[in-house]
Amino acid sequence: MCKPVNIRVAGFGGQGIMMFGQMLAYCATNDNMFSLWVPSYGPETRGGTANCSVIVSTKMINSPVFTNADVLVAFNQPSLEKFKEMIVPGGCILYNSSMIHDPILPEGVRGYGIPINDIALELGTIQVSNMTMLGAYLEFSELFSDATAEKVLEKYLGEKKAHLLGINKQAILRGREALRALKG
Amino acid sequence: MCKPVNIRVAGFGGQGIMMFGQMLAYCATNDNMFSLWVPSYGPETRGGTANCSVIVSTKMINSPVFTNADVLVAFNQPSLEKFKEMIVPGGCILYNSSMIHDPILPEGVRGYGIPINDIALELGTIQVSNMTMLGAYLEFSELFSDATAEKVLEKYLGEKKAHLLGINKQAILRGREALRALKG
Amino acid sequence: MPIKGYLTFESEKCKGCGLCVAFCPVKILYLDKNTLNQQGYPIVKITDPDKCIGCASCALMCPDSIITVEVKN
Amino acid sequence: MPIKGYLTFESEKCKGCGLCVAFCPVKILYLDKNTLNQQGYPIVKITDPDKCIGCASCALMCPDSIITVEVKN
Amino acid sequence: MEVKYKKTKGLTDSPLSYCPGCTHGIIHKLVAEVLEELGVLGESIVIASVGCSVFSYRFFNCDAVQSAHGRACAVATGIKRNLPDHVVFTYQGDGDLASIGIAETIHAANRGENITVIFVNNAIYGMTGGQMAPTSLIGQKTTTSPMGRMAEVHGSPLHISEIFSQIDRVAYLERVSVFNPRQVRNAKNAIRKAFTYQVEKRGFTMVEVLSSCPVNWGMTPVDSLKWIEEKMVPVFPLKVFKDKGVENNV
Amino acid sequence: MEVKYKKTKGLTDSPLSYCPGCTHGIIHKLVAEVLEELGVLGESIVIASVGCSVFSYRFFNCDAVQSAHGRACAVATGIKRNLPDHVVFTYQGDGDLASIGIAETIHAANRGENITVIFVNNAIYGMTGGQMAPTSLIGQKTTTSPMGRMAEVHGSPLHISEIFSQIDRVAYLERVSVFNPRQVRNAKNAIRKAFTYQVEKRGFTMVEVLSSCPVNWGMTPVDSLKWIEEKMVPVFPLKVFKDKGVENNV
Amino acid sequence: MGKILMKGNEAIARAAMLGGLEAFFGYPITPQNEVPEYLSRYLLEEGKVFVQAESEVAAINMVYGAAAAGFRTMTSSSSPGIALKQEGITYLCGSELPCVISSVMRGGPGLGSIQPSQSDYNQATRGGGNGDYHVIVFGPETIQETIDILKEAFDIADYYRNPVMVLVDGLIGQMMESVDLTKPVKKRFLPEKDYAANGTKNHPGERHIINSLYLESNELEHHNLSLKKKYDLATANETRVELINMNDPDYVIVAFGTMARVCRSAIEKLAEKNIRVGMIRPISLWPFPSSVFETMDAPHLKGILCVEMNLGMMLTDVLVANNGRHSVGFFGRAGGVVPDPDEVVDAILHFNERVVK
Amino acid sequence: MGKILMKGNEAIARAAMLGGLEAFFGYPITPQNEVPEYLSRYLLEEGKVFVQAESEVAAINMVYGAAAAGFRTMTSSSSPGIALKQEGITYLCGSELPCVISSVMRGGPGLGSIQPSQSDYNQATRGGGNGDYHVIVFGPETIQETIDILKEAFDIADYYRNPVMVLVDGLIGQMMESVDLTKPVKKRFLPEKDYAANGTKNHPGERHIINSLYLESNELEHHNLSLKKKYDLATANETRVELINMNDPDYVIVAFGTMARVCRSAIEKLAEKNIRVGMIRPISLWPFPSSVFETMDAPHLKGILCVEMNLGMMLTDVLVANNGRHSVGFFGRAGGVVPDPDEVVDAILHFNERVVK
Ligand SMILES: Cc1ncc(C[n+]2csc(CCOP(=O)(O)OP(=O)(O)O)c2C)c(N)n1
């Protein structure tokens, strides 16, 4: 990887958008890469939508902002509409196909729909839909190993939420599988 | 008068220093001359000494401050000591000889001692000592007519203090007389 | 004859907070987790419209003023 | 034997306010308008030192703490 | 069919920006209903303070002035002194009124400014993400009292209405809440009285409303109402503190 | 011979900057005597506020911090939290404490900062030349209420001690005066109690002292004391508002 | 002549009333106390609004309210008091509300002194509030000029919907001088205040909202750019400067307010020594009269001396305006000391020692 | 590497603790809330002082008290909150008290927005308090640099007995980046705090008085001049700047903070187009690194482009430093918009349209 990867993540408040982004940034730090996570913040996160951006890079990151992203991870329809035009040609959109049906994507952009709500509900709780998406992203990007992701996840959940580790790991796995199936 | 006249007035708080200075400035305005009155102000006027400066001129006054005065009007000993060195050679010091005895004046400066406390007490109240000094100053400077001084005084005292007009006028007169006697 | 109430909801503005549900004395309101509005909230629905007594407790408690209550004697 | 008081004044710091005069129960203090200190204030004096009962009311009321009161039984 | 309840014209069409179940919304509509019922919307000016209710300038269907954090009562003074026949009111949170703005509020009250203050006490800073407020309860965990509020470290909950009851020129002062339909009706009566007194030029009026902040309290909206009833009311008793319209003043 | 009264070592040699007969001087020496008697001068820090007493940093024979107008209690908080075993007190006029500084004072009290506030209420702004204060009496002529204070225009005198009596973490609060020797002795007792409570770490203590301003009231010093007794005391009754050391709290 | 003797602060108050002042809010502070004291009597007498606020913070926010309701309003203060108003001032600018602020400078920093000073030049012209905003600032040199500017200030404020500050030092506030209150000032066409929040019954069908909050960056940027347009307009139209003795000068002095008066005396004294000294006297401090530095025709100029009653604040504006063309020197006294003309004479005589760039 | 991922605001808090912070006083405001939130837990855990003040005004005055008593103290706020601290800041300067102020900028004026901005450059570097004073201001560009400066800031504050401000935009506050908390920073010899008002029992026979009041002009001027000496010393010793790519550039960009990072990307992109662009990145904003403009060796320089997230504030300092030598242009976005590298590229490509002087 010589160019930094610019990733935009967006969805409803409550869908775990921020955690998704932070997990990527933590993974990068864990693997001695550079990373930068930028949230949208403030009252607009109240109720409405939430989004954040992540940059992962093997060299020092200069500009913390980007207009054109390499990847969009869209957790719901409005987010897809809002951000899809920002994806560079050759870029990619991962979307939540449980909530987004038959999306129209910009030309030259690949799309992968993962039914993360459904998978998460199958696993027992909608709460892990974001980690399902993370699994898909990891599979897609080949940026970080499972070992890295699991180590970071463990830290992220901490002692208090250690009991959720298993289900979250499972979600990552299921996400990977789903993406692999799509990639064919 | 082509050069502005710079006058410094100083004494204890309560001796009517400010009124003395303002009367001069009002007289000048009344006679269509330029004038400028600058008080010392703030807590240092509390208790301690009070002083102000006056500039009278036939043309626009530029600098409102001066270091060297043409005239010092000293109502008490500390004021004389504080300001006497600022008087230009050829300048003049009018002092309250009821409180200042045998002063040592800078070389080249004339001095006139007027026993304003005594004169004022003779007139019935120490309160008019400042107007006694004003009379002396008017006699000395020949700047303003009695008519001007009286007109201004009347305005200054206003309706509320109209009853004091007579005694203040008398004080001015007695001050003039005292100075005339000194001038010889 | 008891008073009969009729409710209408401006569902797009519903935030799924559940206050109306909690204060309905006849317990006929519920949140439908399967119907999200454009804001992403589950919206309020009514189980048994016939039972509504038109007390307007739901409407009174709705912070977003989305419930209209009409009554017929 | 009644208590006898002795006053000393740090007159240069006197401001001639007259509070001591007003609160002396035996009325032996006065302001001397003819003796101004360097600040220009008339200073407090005592008419009849023998009458001082050493109650220290004057000293207590003096805002400038210039009165020292000593007593002898 | 007869309309028993519908959204008041005192509110605009703009959707409220509050979190789901936040009782700011209930208080908004009570105030708006009162203004509509008194027929004073056309002469009303709301001062929107800084807090979650900053956007109330969008919601109340009357003229509006957004003010600096804590200064709503000073802004109201500037308006009301110039427009003495208008209805001028502030809508302020506890951070805004009780913390940074207590000086402005006390002095407006003490001058007897003929305005109405709607004081929304939710025991926390909502807008900025759940910091401790002067009215936070002992033991309450907030983002700046992570171990819970401790009297020895953080002080006790500030009793605004009790304090304002000591100010002569306050004409009406009541603490109410909105944790159930009965309290909501009570609250509306208090708000109506306050505005009526303002119209009658009786002086400063204030209604303190105990309100919820489900998001920052970390509770469901319904549990939040229970928390008001069970935890807040014992600390902040609901009562009329002052009513100049009643003889034998409380 | 025995010294019955002499100037306390709690004051420096610097002549007081107050006007003739101003009771700021009396209050100064009472505080200084108490500090001397309690033996705490070496660990005391006075916060000089902005007002005629701004120079009190010259007068009290201990360390001193001059603070911005109204902010003495915030400054005191900053000091005391770091030096909890020191004796920290503010000396503030009514403009400083009751007007611009009321927020800082209320919140220091509410946090229960273990400091002592000497609140000198002379019903006017002395330092700046006699403007109206929040505590000016109805009818009182000042340079900014030239026709006299009117309740409808300027509001009523603000009752600081009454207000602070509503704050939980206030440990001691009394209003005293110095208009005659008996009152001076009373005042000293109150001040002593306040400082003693501070040493005992009981919380926030405040003594409100009704004081004179002969120059700006336009009266002789002696008449000024009568005015305190006859005009101020009826409006600002002298009493203990709070005493955590006594059971059955007032 | 119809002149009367008036104290600077009272002149400020009276001139504001002549300029249409409807509501004053202030808090006591030396050396400007006579402003509120005067208004507490005479503004109330005219049935207008005077409120002594509980603090400077409250006062500026009362001004915000009065301006929001469409009234001509003013506050007055001095150094630390102005510091406390900075948040209110940026709000007024952000919400585009007009008002007049009189600032009577004393020595600083902190409590400083109450003696006259110009060390609040930065405070006035650079603000201390947040964001991209400007206050229109005038720095008159006489009481007469102070009056004339104040009489016009409300018009200017209304025209730009922006605060206008009149910045004088404590000397101008405290001294008395002969003045003419009746001198006519420029009148300008003012649109109606169709933004005032004075109840929808006065403008049915349309709510008036006074606000400075724009959560979306794009909206806020749009707002910033529209404010900038206004500031550019003010720069084009409200820049005021007096050029004195600028006919082929050896040196040019730049000074404002009381300092300019002192420099006038110095220039006379220097003329006696056959040294030709001109003066650029900025009357508007923001916008600063930069362009006169560009167009200045002074073939024999040895240097520009900036003279201030501070340690070098307007100097920055002079350096920017000069842009390297001439050698620039500085002379200033601090702490409330008003320099004597002789000191300025001396600074010109030893210009080389004064050069900063 | 030992790096950890940290949010800017938390890094500020942690670094302050590493720098020796003993007492924090603050009031909530977005986008800096994580600073007090972090400290409310971890500072208290270490038995140090954390107080949530009732307002920004109270907070800065609590800082004043803590500093007066000799403790390492800090406050943190954002735009309108900093405006409210201006009086307190001038008091700290006047009384020569050290402290650290973290300012996390959002859009303005007024309530503005909570999006990142640099429009408080004037507020930070010119103050808004009264009088002749300066705050030492640093404007780091990464979280790492923010940490390094904060760790040193208390030393610098103590050394000069003056407030030190660390000025970042909301983006630096809100974003997360990998950082190393253990990087060593310069240590300096610090004299004892022999001014602290901590009771005469700690310094018998001598009263310590913290004060900024000097009623006599001469005394105040003396004080001002001694402050100035200190500021001159700070200018000589604390000016910090990074020079990037300054080898015979076609253009030079001047930018700080987040804007400088964006410009780095732009410079890379311009290099691809064979346009050599260097950058002067001021790290200390006051003192401003003027001298590098004088010593700059750039024979082919076509111009200097000042780039800011505001409408032109640092520009003044650039113009003064440049002093007419080169043509100066400006590019900025306002209102909380963070420009994209491409916009900067474009501004360089069309430099002529950007020229201001
Ligand atoms: C001068 C200033 N300080 C701080 C803030 C940040 N701020 C915004 S809202 C708020 C407090 C909100 O709490 P509250 O008033 O209780 O209202 P709520 O949001 O809980 O309804 C604060 C501190 C600000 N905008 N301006």
Ligand SMILES: Cc1ncc(C[n+]2csc(CCOP(=O)(O)OP(=O)(O)O)c2C)c(N)n1
């Ligand atoms: C921020 C600020 N505002 C105003 C002032 C001016 N000022 C100095 S003292 C004072 C009030 C004095 O009154 P008070 O506190 O009652 O004390 P007193 O002089 O009567 O003892 C004021 C307003 C100031 N120095 N700083």
Ligand code: SF4
């Ligand atoms: S109370 Fe209102 S917003 Fe809440 S669930 Fe019911 S209808 Fe929806």
Ligand code: SF4
């Ligand atoms: S009370 Fe003190 S200051 Fe006043 S007259 Fe008596 S001795 Fe002098």
Ligand code: SF4
């Ligand atoms: S943060 Fe709290 S107070 Fe604010 S809108 Fe949400 S629930 Fe209501």
Ligand code: SF4
């Ligand atoms: S002005 Fe008043 S309060 Fe101040 S010292 Fe003089 S008499 Fe005392």
